[in-house]
């Protein structure tokens with residue numbers, strides 16, 4: 001798998017840095033400018049740190065794109081006898097593998113972001129919740145934290161790394177808290193939100209790995225320089241995980257606002273379709289994402305406002321590319337199986353709904369069951385407790401909305 | 411305006427003022443709108459898992475569960491919009507696609523009020539499974555379970571604090587488990603029957619009632635209830651003795667009772683046979 005960045009490579013270390021330093025070394029810390037970034041951040045007041053995060057326009061990279069500054073402010077203002085920061089490294093969205101690459105290539109960057117976040121919101125302890133299958137990263141994460149502790153003596157909070165046990169739902173923030181607390185990873189009802197009542201019912205700041213990597217860059221460069229990348233609507237760069245029928249699947253770094261087609265065809269990125277294949281569709285944002293047709297991919301830019309026009313979103317940054325020989329209703333079946341297996345089973349619309357969707361796709365054709373599928377999808381979207389049930393049918397509906405991708409009789 | 415400990419909100423176009431901390435469901439009732447529920451129980455923390463109580467809250471992307479969501483200043487709520495009715499109908503249809511004609515009045519009402527088509531999603535897996543009859547006091551028929559979490563809560567922090575049962579498995583396979591599917595006798599269960607008391611379906615049922623139902627002898631209309639106080643210890647739990655044909659067939663306790671709040675221990679709930687044995691004096695005198 002390739003791990004090259006594009007022309008604007010910041011989250012991923014460039015070739016020079018990779019060859020000159022090992023990921024867990026002081027030299028890497030210095031080459032990345034992280035020692036200075038940490039000193040700068042820890043020299044700031046909480047208030048000015050939060051202001052800088054707000055000025056940066058960073059939105060969460062875990063899927064929901066919530067403004068990071070608002071979360072920081074809310075945790076900071078919330079009352080609690082202790083506060084926590086959590087790095088969400090559960091990365092289980094199908095087609096998404098960028099957090100793994102980031103943690104393998106440069107664990108110091110997101111962990112420096114975690115240390116800064118702890119300072120920024122006044123947390124007493126930091127946690128990393130690591131996907132069970134990423135256990136090879138357990139010890140590097142601990143080592144990276146120790147290295148940061150040596151670089152910044154006496155100021156870092158304690159870190160605990162917790163390993164997941166193979167449940168997609170444990171990546172949902174409140175299910176993740178339950179898991180850390182030793183309970184079943186069932187999502188909680190919101191409100192109360194994590195910023196007010198999170199881990200151990202205390203105010204908690206939870207961020208995706210990539211969001212925290214951006215935080216570290218922000219405090220290294222300052223908000224103005226941070227905003228020099230990306231679009232006005234969405235400053236910064238994004239790690240995309242590209243899989244499917246392209247020449248060079250892998251993780252790439254692109255600025256927000258780049259034409260979508262350029263990500264698929266760029267020489268620095270996926271380098272176009274595999275021999276003989278024509279682009280049919282892209283599943284954007286993972287299993288809970290949306291299908292875009294080749295024509296839409298040709299027009300869209302990779303940014304939240306533009307993708308909204310197609311009812312799509314960036315989600316986790318996954319792009320799964322399908323060629324003309326791929327049968328998308330079969331892909332929809334695979335996705336339905338995934339959700340039926342990964343539902344926590346807590347609420348009726350999702351526990352039973354995901355199974356009924358799966359069965360309908362297995363037993364009937366899309367055109368036969370189109371209205372029943374839409375009917376059930378609406379119940380699941382409206383009435384499920386968490387994002388899993390609410391978005392389990394997003395990809396399916398996006399497919400139904402694009403008959404050119406499945407209704408060959410037309 | 412947010413004043414004192416009151417919140418002002420609009421429910422189906424009507425402005426109401428209710429105490430802060432009131433669940434939407436109760437606020438709706440004050441406004442004359444009854445909200446359907448299945449998993450909710452007066453004595454237990456709302457689990458909000460059935461989703462039958464969803465209402466539309468302006469500004470919210472999804473519907474919200476009225477049993478758990480507390481009132482907030484300025485909320486605008488719709489309790490019977492098309493979206494709400496659609497979701498409730500879907501929930502009734504989904505439940506009826508897995509449990510055989512459930513004897514749950516609330517579910518039947520939900521079917522009535524939403525015009526649910528009971529056969530709509532009946533084409534796949536169901537919960538059909540044998541009844542578990544592994545002890546003398548109550549049976550478990552999980553083919554009727556709607557996974558409302560009431561039994562788990564009653565066994566856990568909301569009443570009994572025994573934690574003998576919990577949900578295990580995921581997705582459609584999620585089910586009530588004693589831990590590695592042990593028989594109840596081998597589990598941590600202390601047979602207080604509090605889970606049976608709160609179960610809204612026939613999934614948990616006292617063995618006596620179940621046996622009488624099997625033989626067609628259970629007749630709800632002939633049952634008379636006598637109020638008394640448990641004679642086993644000094645706590646003073648109120649008991650309702652359910653009597654059918656001169657025999658005690660079931661013991662419950664009123665939820666309104668200040669001591670029990672509806673919950674009992676194994677002696678109060680199941681230790682009643684001595685009352686109706688012909689003569690037990692010989693048993694006592696022969697004890698060593």
Ligand SMILES: Cc1cc2nc3c(=O)[nH]c(=O)nc-3n(C[C@H](O)[C@H](O)[C@H](O)COP(=O)(O)O)c2cc1C
Nearest residue numbers: 060061062088090091092171172173207208211387
């Ligand atoms: C079913 C489900 C799974 C999720 N899995 C992940 C995950 O693996 N990693 C992640 O960062 N966020 C995941 N999220 C999103 C988190 O709940 C949360 O929004 C995120 O960690 C917040 O971080 P951010 O603000 O940096 O995006 C998931 C959400 C849902 C509903």
Ligand code: SF4
Nearest residue numbers: 344346347350386389
């Ligand atoms: S929507 Fe699905 S995953 Fe989320 S709480 Fe409900 S059953 Fe669990």
Ligand code: SF4
Nearest residue numbers: 565599600602603605
């Ligand atoms: S009888 Fe009592 S202890 Fe046993 S499972 Fe039910 S609530 Fe728990």
Ligand code: SF4
Nearest residue numbers: 555556558559561609
């Ligand atoms: S056994 Fe009864 S109380 Fe327990 S979850 Fe099932 S229906 Fe609810």
